[in-house]
Amino acid sequence: VKLKTPPDEHVKIARDKWTGPFWEAAAQHRLAIPRCTNCGRFRLPPGPFCPRCRASEVDLVELSGRGRVFTYTIIYHPVMPSLADSVPYAVAAVDLDGAEDVRLMGNIIDADTDDVRIGMEVEVVWVDVAPDVTVPRFRRI
Amino acid sequence: VTPELRDSTAIVGVGETKFYKRGQSYPQTIYELAGNAIISAVEDAGLTMDDVDGLTYYGFGMGLDSAYLAQMLGIPQVRWSTCVTGGGGGCPGAIGLAAAAINAGMASVVVTVSPSQVLTFRITSSFATPPGWGPHWDLLTHTGIVAPGQLCSMIVRRHMYLYGTTREHMGAVAISSRANAGRMPNAVMRTPITMDDYLSARMISDPFCLLDYCQESDGAAATVTTSAERAKDLRPPPVLIRAAAQGGEGAWGQGTEALQMPDSYFAASGYRGVGAELYKSAGIGPDDIDVAEIYDHFSGMVLLQLEDLGFCKPGESGPFALEGGIRLDGKLPVNTHGGSHSHVNLNGMTHVTEAVRQMRGEAVNQVVGAETSLVTGGPSKLPMSALILRKG
Numbered sequence: 001v002k003l004k005t006p007p008d009e010h011v012k013i014a015r016d017k018w019t020g021p022f023w024e025a026a027a028q029h030r031l032a033i034p035r036c037t038n039c040g041r042f043r044l045p046p047g048p049f050c051p052r053c054r055a056s057e058v059d060l061v062e063l064s065g066r067g068r069v070f071t072y073t074i075i076y077h078p079v080m081p082s083l084a085d086s087v088p089y090a091v092a093a094v095d096l097d098g099a100e101d102v103r104l105m106g107n108i109i110d111a112d113t114d115d116v117r118i119g120m121e122v123e124v125v126w127v128d129v130a131p132d133v134t135v136p137r138f139r140r141i
Numbered sequence: 142v143t144p145e146l147r148d149s150t151a152i153v154g155v156g157e158t159k160f161y162k163r164g165q166s167y168p169q170t171i172y173e174l175a176g177n178a179i180i181s182a183v184e185d186a187g188l189t190m191d192d193v194d195g196l197t198y199y200g201f202g203m204g205l206d207s208a209y210l211a212q213m214l215g216i217p218q219v220r221w222s223t224c225v226t227g228g229g230g231g232c233p234g235a236i237g238l239a240a241a242a243i244n245a246g247m248a249s250v251v252v253t254v255s256p257s258q259v260l261t262f263r264i265t266s267s268f269a270t271p272p273g274w275g276p277h278w279d280l281l282t283h284t285g286i287v288a289p290g291q292l293c294s295m296i297v298r299r300h301m302y303l304y305g306t307t308r309e310h311m312g313a314v315a316i317s318s319r320a321n322a323g324r325m326p327n328a329v330m331r332t333p334i335t336m337d338d339y340l341s342a343r344m345i346s347d348p349f350c351l352l353d354y355c356q357e358s359d360g361a362a363a364t365v366t367t368s369a370e371r372a373k374d375l376r377p378p379p380v381l382i383r384a385a386a387q388g389g390e391g392a393w394g395q396g397t398e399a400l401q402m403p404d405s406y407f408a409a410s411g412y413r414g415v416g417a418e419l420y421k422s423a424g425i426g427p428d429d430i431d432v433a434e435i436y437d438h439f440s441g442m443v444l445l446q447l448e449d450l451g452f453c454k455p456g457e458s459g460p461f462a463l464e465g466g467i468r469l470d471g472k473l474p475v476n477t478h479g480g481s482h483s484h485v486n487l488n489g490m491t492h493v494t495e496a497v498r499q500m501r502g503e504a505v506n507q508v509v510g511a512e513t514s515l516v517t518g519g520p521s522k523l524p525m526s527a528l529i530l531r532k533g
Contacts, residue, residue, distance in 0.1 A: 006285030013283065019276040044401060045277030051392070071299040071400075071407075074347040075344075079288050091284040093295060093400050103401060109286050118302045135283040 004086050008129035013135040026134045029126035031065045034058035044102035065124030067096040103124045106136045142423045150240040151372035151379040155182025155363030155494040160485040166359035173257040178361035186365040187376035193222035196252030197238040199231030221248035230436045230519020234526025237385030240364040255490035256361035292397045294346040299442035300408035309434040310459025312339035314440035315352045317468050320480025330483040353440045355481035362490035379533030380500040384423035387445035387526035390414045396522040410520035412449035423529045427451035431511035432499050434492035436478040436519030477506040489518045500532045
């Protein structure tokens with residue numbers, strides 16, 4: 001069965017000082033993950049302190065967007081009635097090449113329900129779901 | 142050095158309302174449900190509301206207010222009012238707070254209550270982050286992740302990948318719980334299920350099917366905790382709090398709500414650290430536990446808790462369950478009342494009341510000779526919590 005995605009109008013993004021830069025880069029279709037300038041640990045969700053060294057400052061490191069599926073689920077039940085036409089959709093947690101400490105979540109697109117596997121190599125696809133909202137999704141490579 | 146908490150307090154009263162399927166308790170109010178459970182528990186202890194001077198809760202759920210409860214029930218003087226943080230499983234932790242207060246002399250008779258009343262309307266139609274939850278949620282919710290089962294299914298999927306855990310392994314949990322609930326007169330789901338029923342149930346969030354999920358229920362359950370010394374003079378057989386623990390490893394953190402845990406314990410329940418604290422405090426280990434009431438929002442997460450708590454080695458919980466290890470006649474009877482899967486879902490409080498009845502020797506599905514029990518409050522984000530109780 002062909003995988004779908006949630007309706008665009010459902011996606012709302014709130015931003016703060018720390019998550020804002022991630023979404024601003026996303027709007028430009030760039031994957032930029034904050035990394036501690038002091039100890040080099042990547043930080044997701046973006047936040048004000050490094051859990052390893054407590055430093056605040058980060059660099060935004062641009063990554064290729066390639067990675068491997070660490071785990072996933074395929075959602076068949078529309079928890080909200082408005083999702084009825086959007087199932088099944090797959091959600092994956094992806095280990096990103098070049099950023100060992102974090103995982104990025106996204107829907108798997110351009111695939112069938114039976115295609116998704118742990119370890120599957122994927123790349124980020126940026127999808128503009130609204131004029132001011134761009135989200136990362138993943139496609140098999 | 143013996144931890145000061147060990148065996149110094151006891152659960153002396155348990156009480157419950159009638160149990161309802163979701164939304165069926167109206168027009169009663171949530172405070173009416175909570176109040177009835179408290180009155181019942183205080184009566185069970187042979188005490189009166191004049192004796193009660195403390196209130197503790199697990200905060201998620203309905204956000205109870207001690208001010209209104211104390212006013213409504215006419216409690217003469219409140220000396221202790223606290224709440225376990227987080228959105229995970231905190232009912233055992235709330236009883237731990239009661240024990241800590243009594244042990245420190247800051248309260249003498251503490252009520253812990255957990256009501257549930259499911260809203261009859263849908264509260265959301267978009268993935269907008271609820272106010273106050275923090276923008277980190279948007280890294281998840283843009284994917285259409287909106288429910289705890291979806292998140293936990295991703296953890297269990299990883300466990301299946303690493304260890305060959307199967308749907309039949311999870312099914313064994315659901316089937317055993319239903320069999321136990323079938324003998325409970327107050328259970329909301331009593332019709333037995335077979336492995337065929339389980340495997341043909343509709344898929345919700347693969348690998349979780351409908352029968353991997355707990356119920357949504359209305360009702361309330363409460364306990365009364367006091368000092369072990371005072372418990373000697375009360376009517377019910379005392380059930381001693383051998384140990385209480387709550388928390389979790391910092392790197393587990395938001396756990397199921399962020400999925401950023403280290404690989405080394407991602408396919409887990411977050412209970413590893415809590416379990417270690419619990420056994421250390423109790424001075425006993427998993428082999429000493431006669432019966433376990435393991436919070437069961439999702440059947441797969443029961444398996445992962447059995448591993449984190451040392452009942453099984455990593456990867457061995459599935460075969461243990463399928464071979465009958467968790468059944469009433471198994472090596473470790475689990476969820477003897479039927480759990481949140483089939484008995485009732487009151488945020489885990491009935492796991493505590495069932496453990497108390499097992500230790501009193503008066504449970505419907507009594508495990509013969511059981512003297513020590515372990516109760517968990519549920520894996521989610523930190524803090525997870527647990528208790529070890531023993532026959533007084």
